[in-house]
Amino acid sequence: MKIEVAEFAGFCFGVKRAMDMAWKELENAKENIYSLGQLIHNTQAVGKYKEKGLKVIDAVEGKISGSIIIRSHGVSLDVYNALKEQNVSIVDATCPFVKKIQDIVYKSFSEGKAIVIVGNPKHPEVIGINGWCKNSAKIVKTIDDIESYSWDDSEYSVVAQTTMNIDQYEHIKKKLTATVDHIEFHNTICLATKERQDASKILSKKAQAMIVIGGYHSSNTQKLTEICSQNCPTFHVETKEELDMSLISSYSHLGITAGASTPDWIITEVVEYIQENSK
Structure with a gap:
């Protein structure tokens, strides 16, 4: 069996930065270290930190x-203010790309513009971003959501969840442009x-089947699964223990990708397990 790992897979910059910051705090801990929510959407990785x-x-x-660690997804302005009132030590591990979105939303809202967030309303990143415009944003996950809102003559400023499916975003952007008169897109x-989605799309068109490794609650991992599923049989697992060799052993070319919250050691374990059990 040929096993091919996507060119871009596993930890992204923001997640690696957050995990490195958290580990450094734990290494030097002289007091309790908390994280506000799971550091990343990977149970196994977070388990090591616990x-x-x-x-x-x-x-x-x-x-x-x-000390309290703000995870890579970021939090609302109200949470920052609550922590500052307590005089608690804040370790801000918000992904710089998420922080950029928060700044855009805060500035646009301060200028009187209405905010639109393209993303999953239940995702912690989106919930946090919405907290920078007093939770007033119209949140659009699908084209159908656009129809559910009433749109006035306000100036609208649009941002997207960092892990949004690019093709889906373009469809939503086109619909919003046709629906709203005054609108700017960020x-x-x-x-x-984009790198992980593109690499997964390319590999899934070559391989006979794909394995996507990552947390079941990870938004970007779910999107990788959706993309790969469009091109070949796709299996989403968190760890090697969930692999069913009876389902994949018949394939001669197996592709592997992993979400941005999946550490390298989990990817390596999956590859080695397949190699050992496909002989």
Whole structure:
């Protein structure tokens, strides 16, 4: 069996930066270290950090003693203000590309423009971004969502979730342009997202089947699965333990890609497991 890993797969810059910052804090910890939500959408990777002493909390409730890490997805302005009021030490691991979106939204909203976020309304990145315009944004995940809103003569400023499917974004952009009179677009889809999506698309057209490795709650991993599924049989797994060799052993050319929250060691484990069990 030929096993081919996509040119771009696994940790992106923002995730690696957040994980490195968190690990450094844990290595030098003299007090409690918290993360506000899961550091990344990868249970196995976060598990190693919990073993090191990281405490994951879902919200800031009561007095916190120690340092708190803002994960790569970022948080709302209100959360920052709440933490500052507590005088808690903040380790801001927000992805710089997400921070750029927050700045665009805050500036545009301050100028009186209405905000549109193209993305998943339930994703923590989108929830955080919306918090920089007082949660007033129109959030568009699909073209159908555009029809559900009423649009006035306001000036609209549009940003996109960093992990948005590029083709889907272009369809939404075209529809918004035809629907709204005064609108400006900020294409904030991360280059790493585009690289992974493009590489996965190319490989899935060559391979007989694809394995996508990443957390089931990872937005960018789900999108890689969607892209690959359009071209060949695709199997989404988090770890090597979930591989069903009876389903993939008949393929002579297997492609592998991984979401931006998937560490290299998990990719290596999957490749080695397939190699060992396909002989």
